Amino acid sequence: MKIAILFPGYGSQFVGMGKELYDEYRIVQEYFEEASNCLNSNFVKLCFASSDIELGKMSNAYPALFLVTSAIYALLRQEGIKPAVVAGYNNGEYAALFAGGCFSFPDGLYLLSKYTMFFQEALEHMDVEVIRVRGVSTEKLAAICLKASAYNGKVFIAIYNGATDHVVAGDTQGVEQVRKLVGGLEDVSIDQLGIEVGLHSALMDSVVEQFKIYLEKVDFKDLVIPMINSLDGELISQREEVKRRLLRHINSPLVFTRVIDVLADYDLIVEVGPGTRLSTMVKKKYPEKRTIAIQTSADVEQLKKMALEP
Structure with a gap:
């Protein structure tokens, strides 16, 4: 069975996201601990006991979403789920790249912290x-x-x-x-x-110029699981191509419709993390296709059963 895993982006976050899985699985707790150490931030408090306004701030939401979706993905891999391809909506592409083996979890947090800093400065x-x-x-x-x-x-x-x-x-x-x-x-x-x-347009050119300097500080690797790129729906795996497209991702339009088109070739579509927007989009185009969004331990068990089906 060919499994595709999708990672949601900004707007899907909510206070309490990942809480049940955090309470039940040690591997999820370990990711929260690592993220808190990397960015010197209390992600347990931010994700489970803050407010929608606080969590919705760019500097909070981007790393929090990356953390929660990456942790759930790590849990799925621990449970034996092996995707054939990954994809991300908007900033969800960072989690998709991490899942594909492109860079380490701390490096993903580092890149997102730099990106949000430069974006906020540009908005001034x-x-x-x-x-x-x-x-x-x-x-x-x-x-x-x-x-x-x-x-x-x-x-x-x-x-x-x-x-x-x-x-x-x-x-x-x-x-x-x-x-x-x-x-x-x-x-x-x-x-x-x-x-x-x-903004995903030429308005972000200044952010690209700043961000590309820090892109070179990260150890990018070829992906072991290819990613459907949201610029044009192409499958990518080469690290240099990933770096070029990650920059274009900032100041070019994202065509998620092409990602959805490519998913026609996959049997089971899994949305990892808060919300069900992406799996709903897939279901709308492919009513017959099997989809599931992973937010609870019951979802994890259901996915394991679905993955064994012919």
């Missing part, structure tokens, strides 16, 4: 917004963004979630213009998102 000099637009086709929304950019401020499609589901990011004036142009269309919904989702 920006006036930007991020929204989710549903109900508009990719072609039509791209034309709207181009038209809006002709006024004041650049605006881009940052993440492609589906044929009519996109994340739009850009200068506040440009995003407001998109709101006006989209607002007159029927059956369209617009939701405000946190900047923490990322």
